[in-house]
Amino acid sequence: MVFDIDMIKSLYAEFPQRIAAARKVVGKPLTLTEKILYAHLSEGTPTKGHERGVSYVDFKPDRVAMQDATAQMALLQFMQAGKSKVAVPSTVHCDHLIQAEIGASIDLAKAKDKNKEVYDFLSSVSNKYGLGFWKPGAGIIHQVVLENYAFPGGMMIGTDSHTPNAGGLGMVAIGVGGADACDVMAGLPWELKFPKLIGIKLTGKLSGWTSAKDVILKVAGILTVKGGTGSIVEYFGEGARSLSATGKGTICNMGAEIGATTSIFGYDEKSEAYLRGTSRAEIADLANGIKEYLTGDEEVYASPEKYFDEVIELNLSELEPHINGPFTPDLAWPLSKFAAAVKENNWPEKLEVGLIGSCTNSSYEDISRAASLAQQAVDKKLKAKSEYTITPGSEQVRFTVDRDGFLQIFENMGGVVLANACGPCIGQWARHGAEKQEKNSIITSFNRNFAKRADGNPNTHSFVASPEVVTALAIAGNLTFNPMTDTLTNEDGEQVKLDEPAGLELPTKGFAVEDAGYLAPAEDGSKVQVKVASDSERLQLLEPFKAWEGKDLTGLKLLIKAKGKCTTDHISMAGPWLRFRGHLDNISNNLLIGAVNFFNEATNKVKNQLDGSYGEVPAVQRQYKLHNIGTVVVGDENYGEGSSREHAAMEPRFLGVRAIIVKSFARIHETNLKKQGMLGLTFANPQDYDLIQEDDNIDIVGLESFAPGKPLAVVLHHSDGSEDKITVNHTYNEGQIEWFKAGSALNLVKEGLI
Ligand code: F3S
Numbered sequence: 001m002v003f004d005i006d007m008i009k010s011l012y013a014e015f016p017q018r019i020a021a022a023r024k025v026v027g028k029p030l031t032l033t034e035k036i037l038y039a040h041l042s043e044g045t046p047t048k049g050h051e052r053g054v055s056y057v058d059f060k061p062d063r064v065a066m067q068d069a070t071a072q073m074a075l076l077q078f079m080q081a082g083k084s085k086v087a088v089p090s091t092v093h094c095d096h097l098i099q100a101e102i103g104a105s106i107d108l109a110k111a112k113d114k115n116k117e118v119y120d121f122l123s124s125v126s127n128k129y130g131l132g133f134w135k136p137g138a139g140i141i142h143q144v145v146l147e148n149y150a151f152p153g154g155m156m157i158g159t160d161s162h163t164p165n166a167g168g169l170g171m172v173a174i175g176v177g178g179a180d181a182c183d184v185m186a187g188l189p190w191e192l193k194f195p196k197l198i199g200i201k202l203t204g205k206l207s208g209w210t211s212a213k214d215v216i217l218k219v220a221g222i223l224t225v226k227g228g229t230g231s232i233v234e235y236f237g238e239g240a241r242s243l244s245a246t247g248k249g250t251i252c253n254m255g256a257e258i259g260a261t262t263s264i265f266g267y268d269e270k271s272e273a274y275l276r277g278t279s280r281a282e283i284a285d286l287a288n289g290i291k292e293y294l295t296g297d298e299e300v301y302a303s304p305e306k307y308f309d310e311v312i313e314l315n316l317s318e319l320e321p322h323i324n325g326p327f328t329p330d331l332a333w334p335l336s337k338f339a340a341a342v343k344e345n346n347w348p349e350k351l352e353v354g355l356i357g358s359c360t361n362s363s364y365e366d367i368s369r370a371a372s373l374a375q376q377a378v379d380k381k382l383k384a385k386s387e388y389t390i391t392p393g394s395e396q397v398r399f400t401v402d403r404d405g406f407l408q409i410f411e412n413m414g415g416v417v418l419a420n421a422c423g424p425c426i427g428q429w430a431r432h433g434a435e436k437q438e439k440n441s442i443i444t445s446f447n448r449n450f451a452k453r454a455d456g457n458p459n460t461h462s463f464v465a466s467p468e469v470v471t472a473l474a475i476a477g478n479l480t481f482n483p484m485t486d487t488l489t490n491e492d493g494e495q496v497k498l499d500e501p502a503g504l505e506l507p508t509k510g511f512a513v514e515d516a517g518y519l520a521p522a523e524d525g526s527k528v529q530v531k532v533a534s535d536s537e538r539l540q541l542l543e544p545f546k547a548w549e550g551k552d553l554t555g556l557k558l559l560i561k562a563k564g565k566c567t568t569d570h571i572s573m574a575g576p577w578l579r580f581r582g583h584l585d586n587i588s589n590n591l592l593i594g595a596v597n598f599f600n601e602a603t604n605k606v607k608n609q610l611d612g613s614y615g616e617v618p619a620v621q622r623q624y625k626l627h628n629i630g631t632v633v634v635g636d637e638n639y640g641e642g643s644s645r646e647h648a649a650m651e652p653r654f655l656g657v658r659a660i661i662v663k664s665f666a667r668i669h670e671t672n673l674k675k676q677g678m679l680g681l682t683f684a685n686p687q688d689y690d691l692i693q694e695d696d697n698i699d700i701v702g703l704e705s706f707a708p709g710k711p712l713a714v715v716l717h718h719s720d721g722s723e724d725k726i727t728v729n730h731t732y733n734e735g736q737i738e739w740f741k742a743g744s745a746l747n748l749v750k751e752g753l754i
Contacts, residue, residue: 002132002148004089005148005282007062012286015293015409018045020594024575025049029297031197031307033232033265036172039293040155044188050194052309053230058189062158063149064090064181067099067141068115068122072582073646074178075125076542078185082750083129084526090147091132092122093141098526100389100423101430108137118582120531120561121539123671129185136302138517139420141361142166144175144563146249147278147511150289152267152294153681156186162359162447164262169271170294172232174262177644179672184309186749191671193677195261196231199308201241201301204317208500209335209484211369212247213361213445213466215314216254217322220334228260235265236301239316244505245274246363248406253360254447266295270505277506283410283747293298325449325463326441339480347461347479347498348441349659352560354474355454356467357391357418358425360444364397364511368503370467371406374413377497379488385477396513403512413475420680424454431455441479445470468501539582544750545653545677547743551659553679554699557609557620559631561598561692566635567642569667570594572651580648592617592633599694618655625656632698634689635662640669646666653744659700661714661728663689672739674736677744684711684727689728695719700728706740708733 015035022038023030026049029039033048036045042058050057064086071092080088083087097118098111112119119136126133134144141158141330142165149156152170157163159181166173172444174192200219206212210614219233233255235248243251248265255263265271266286275284300307320334333341337485342349354369356362367390383687389492390410392398398420401407407417425446434455441452441461443548449462472483475498481488487495532539562570573590581585593604593616600614607613608620610627624631632654639662640648652660659679663686673680678701681699683689706712716724732740735754739745748754 002520003151003280003283008151008154008283008286011062012153012290015039015290019293019644022046027301029307031199031234031300032170032294032296033172033195033197033234033264035293035296036155037194039153044046050427051482052194053196055194055532056191057194058191059155059699061088061155061157061190063088063154064184065141065145065149065156065163066090066093066178067160068092068118069578069581070178071122071319072118072539074159075122076395076582077127077179077182077646077746079125079530080542080544080746080750081182081186084575085130086185088184088253090185090688091134093134093144094119094122094136094138095140095421095427096426098136098421098423099428100418104417104419110602111419112136115550117531117533117536118538121582122402123519124528126519127521128530130521130525132521133519137395137420139392139396140422142253143362143397145730146246147394147396151283153290155230157181157190161673162253164255164260165249165253165359165415167252167262167264168245168247169274170265170267171211171295171498172262172264172707175256175279177646177668177672179646179675180644182746186746187750188754191563193230196229198228198233198260199304199311200233200235200313201237201304201313202235202316203313204239204315205242205622206319209321209468210316211321211466211468212243212250213511214319214322215316216251217332218314218462219312220254220257220324220330220673223258224330225257225328226259228255228258231260233263234296234308235263236296239270239314240265241270242316243270244363245270246364246365246505249363250361254329257447258503267291267698268295273506278511294446298609302404306365318319321466323443323463323465323469326461327449327451329447329449329464335482339482342479348439349479350441351386351443351473351477352440353387353389353442353446354470355389355391355424355442355446356470358422358444360447361467362391362393362397364400364507365503365505366445367392367397367401367406368500372470372502373471373475373498374409374415377720378409380496381492382475382488382496382550383491384414384475386473386474388413388471389418389424390415391418391423391425392420395513395515397518399513400511404507405507426560427453429455434460443470443473443479445587446583470542472498482609496750512691516709537583537586538579540585542584544747545639545743547747548677552699552703553630554700556630556632556658556698556699556700557624558692558694558696559624559633559657560592560595560606560617561634562592562595562597562636562639562696563598563601564636565640566595568640568645568648569642570702571648572645582675584650587647589618590621591621591651591655600733610697621655621657630656632660632710633657634692635658635660636689637663638666639664644668644672646672647707649676649678653678663715670731674739675745677742677747679740681730684729688726691724693718706737708737728750
């Protein structure tokens with residue numbers, strides 16, 4: 001048993017009283033989302049209602065899950081917190097670093113060798129600090145979480161944007177950055193803006209070629225990639241109850257593609273069956289005991305428009321299969337209109353590769369339905385015309401579908417089974433010929449299809465559909481094929497039609513696995529050594545940042561005045577830099593290399609005030625650091641928008657930038673800066689941005705009486721001898737000012753002060 005039953009028992013014991021209190025303070029019936037959120041307040045029993053889309057609220061999540069790319073910095077930071085054990089059950093999953101090339105066993109062996117030091121580090125930290133460790137090959141984080149850890153009414157955070165997958169089992173599961181994971185593992189509360197609520201009422205029942213994936217493909221078309229921003233999407237209605245738990249997981253997983261904070265379904269008979277089917281009968285029994293708290297109130301679902309901020313209704317009986325893309329997951333085409341769209345838009349008709357599986361669609365149900373089509377291809381003497389790959393989501397699913405003969409069926413059709421890992425979904429795909437950048441089409445049952453995501457080729461037209469539709473199109477080898485209406489010519493020259501796919505939600509013989517790939521942590525980790533080589537390129541232990549020196553900051557140089565958009569990608573680029581995610585010094589060589597310098601409109605070219613030359617931003621900043629000179633970064637509106645990547649705040653801090661002064665901040669980045677002990681300030685008068693000159697020496701004044709709500713002053717010493725004194729605002733509360741003074745929030749945690 002890898003889940004923590006005592007934690008679930010004590011949480012459920014609190015539900016009736018906390019939810020009754022929530023109903024009282026909110027003054028109306030509650031949605032499921034509200035019940036779970038109010039049951040997880042860090043203060044305990046709710047004492048006041050929170051305004052959706054406005055209030056910032058502290059929560060106490062039950063779990064943390066991390067994938068191997070993001071876990072590195074999260075755990076390096078956690079090691080700074082001075083704790084002997086994580087405060088909440090947490091797990092690490094090795095799935096992102098395995099490259100797909102030849103097939104499961106060869107690719108996995110290669111990855112183990114190539115990433116050995118990262119895996120050794122992650123497993124030793126997990127062992128020492130009490131985290132569950134899922135080895136490379138064990139599976140993809142979200143599928144492993146759904147099978148082992150997700151539970152109705154729970155709340156978790158995960159360092160991956162598809163964490164919402166666990167919403168399929170009734171959990172509020174939210175994707176975050178590593179710094180948030182570190183805080184929760186260190187026992188700190190986790191802050192979230194109380195979300196708005198979108199209600200989606202599902203009526204009718206799926207049939208034939210339509211699957212759960214088509215629900216979210218349709219919803220993505222309605223809401224677009226931005227429609228869910230700041231909202232939690234709650235599904236309800238008889239249609240919702242008719243979907244399998246894993247189908248619900250698929251829908252919640254892809255809710256990330258509409259920008260939703262997360263998505264969720266209530267507890268029902270399908271959730272119960274899945275819990276029992278995955279050896280968690282104990283949780284099902286507990287959940288049955290508090291059923292009414294694990295779904296929204298009846299009044300809410302009877303008149304949803306009164307209780308949700310937006311309501312959408314979908315009839316599953318009328319829903320058509322969909323294909324979305326290319327290049328964006330919200331360009332939704334009903335299957336019957338897709339062939340015409342392909343022709344009109346001149347998209348390559350020939351389908352090169354069909355890829356099924358991933359964290360989004362690799363349940364037993366998905367695989368068995370796709371296999372029913374593959375079997376037909378063999379029986380009806382059809383040869384798959386496209387390449388075809390299968391990515392199982394976990395070793396448990398892989399072992400079970402292998403036992404039940406499905407993998408053999410795929411192989412009979414010419415399919416290649418890849419490792420239980422992200423692979424092509426995250427660009428870990430050594431696709432032969434991709435470097436030629438030819439225009440071509442692929443179709444996947446994954447979730448994202450942005451340009452270059454799968455194979456790095458900007459001309460690959462990537463479409464998203466259900467595993468069933470992907471399989472049918474791979475058999476046909478053509479994007480214009482509609483399996484519901486069209487026939488194919490078989491080896492004997494006969495016209496044959498594919499029958500509707502058929503499958504099973506859960507294996508009749510139950511799930512099985514020989515080695516799930518799980519390593520439990522040591523009971524007492526105090527003697528465990530964390531493995532980091534001193535000459536490693538990819539990993540570096542962190543040193544605590546220095547405390548504030550206790551006086552105003554004077555004589556700072558301007559590093560860069562960034563012009564226009566400056567997202568976390570401009571501040572800390574992704575792509576090849578992902579390799580250095582666990583090495584702060586090395587990854588800092590990408591600091592602000594994407595930002596546009598206001599003074600010369602160039603990227604990665606700033607003036608070095610020490611000698612008047614121009615150089616790359618990180619190199620110039622390292623010169624200042626060498627001379628012990630602090631610097632300032634100036635930015636425009638919404639500085640730091642994009643991801644919650646903590647590197648964008650850690651890198652400037654590490655290289656000696658002392659303050660970021662901007663017209664406005666993206667809030668998550670502003671908080672990340674505060675956590676790293678950095679000054680994040682905003683111009684009281686946005687036009688003062690224009691006063692900043694390239695050769696300025698800058699003082700930040702008033703820090704000795706730094707207090708909430710009290711502005712600071714900035715003196716700009718221009719090279720012509722003139723001066724400007726401007727006012728800058730900040731949003732630091734008392735606790736955050738202490739973070740600044742201590743050098744970082746983690747320094748305070750270490751001292752036991754928070
Ligand atoms: Fe991995 Fe792709 Fe899912 S990167 S976690 S399989 S979205």
